[in-house]
Amino acid sequence: MLSLNTLKADAGARKSSKRLGRGNGSGKWTFSGKGCKWQNARSGGWMPAWFEWGQTPLFRRMPKLKGFSNATFKKEYNLVNLQDLEVLASKWVTEVNKEVLLENGLIRKKDLDVKLLWRWELKAKLTVVVNKASAWAKAAVEKAWGKLDLV
Numbered sequence: 001m002l003s004l005n006t007l008k009a010d011a012g013a014r015k016s017s018k019r020l021g022r023g024n025g026s027g028k029w030t031f032s033g034k035g036c037k038w039q040n041a042r043s044g045g046w047m048p049a050w051f052e053w054g055q056t057p058l059f060r061r062m063p064k065l066k067g068f069s070n071a072t073f074k075k076e077y078n079l080v081n082l083q084d085l086e087v088l089a090s091k092w093v094t095e096v097n098k099e100v101l102l103e104n105g106l107i108r109k110k111d112l113d114v115k116l117l118w119r120w121e122l123k124a125k126l127t128v129v130v131n132k133a134s135a136w137a138k139a140a141v142e143k144a145w146g147k148l149d150l151v
Contacts (some may be wrong), residue, residue, distance in 0.1 A: 002013060008053045010085075015058070015148070016030075016116055018030050018033060020033045020034050021033075021043070023032065031113050033139060036041040039101065040111060044121055051126070074090070075113075076112055077112055077114065077115035077132065078101070078107035078109055078112045078113070078114045078115070079115055079117055079118065080101060080107060080114055080115070080116055080130070081116075081117050081118075081119040081120065082116070082117070082118055082119060082120045082122045082137060082141075083119050083120035083123060084106050085126060085128065086120060086122065086123065087098065087104075087106075088104060088106075089123075089124030089126060091104075093126075094125075094126060095126070095127045095128075095129070096126055096127070096129065097128075097129040097130075097132075098114055098129070100112070101114065113130075113131035113132065113134065114131050114132075115130065115131065115132040115134075116128060116130045116132070116133035116134065116137040116141075116148075117133075117134050117137055118134050118136030118137040118139075118140055121140060121143075121144075122140045122141055122143070122144040122146065123144060124144060124146070125144055125145045125146050126141070126144070126146045126147075127146060127147045127149070128141055128146060128147070128148050128149070129149045129150050130148075130149075130150065130151070132150065133148060133150065
């Protein structure tokens with residue numbers, strides 16, 4: 001029966017650390033498992049964890065980063081182009097909103113807001129309901145006698 005007083009680690013799960021510097025009788029022989037000479041072979045010898053033994057260190061291989069990034073608070077959007085709305089207009093859709101865009105596969109993430117971008121001239125008269133739109137996209141929708149509602 002398994003109980004707390006009979007629990008035992010699997011064989012090989014708990015490996016004891018290598019005992020270095022304990023003389024020839026330890027089985028490590030003359031250099032005690034520390035290699036030959038140099039700083040770490042001596043008592044009190046130590047190297048910092050970031051030391052790379054002569055290789056150019058990681059912090060010197062990295063490029064110098066300039067400026068400040070506020071990516072933590074960046075707002076992400078589903079991006080839709082006017083070119084995509086022309087495709088919907090060819091399917092006889094008159095009102096475009098988030099649900100219509102999801103149904104037609106133009107956006108994928110339903111938890112993100114929708115942003116309308118200008119790429120292409122819009123020829124169809126559409127009512128577009130989005131969260132955000134670029135100035136050029138607003139102008140293009142109004143030029144096509146459509147209506148743009150920002151939620």
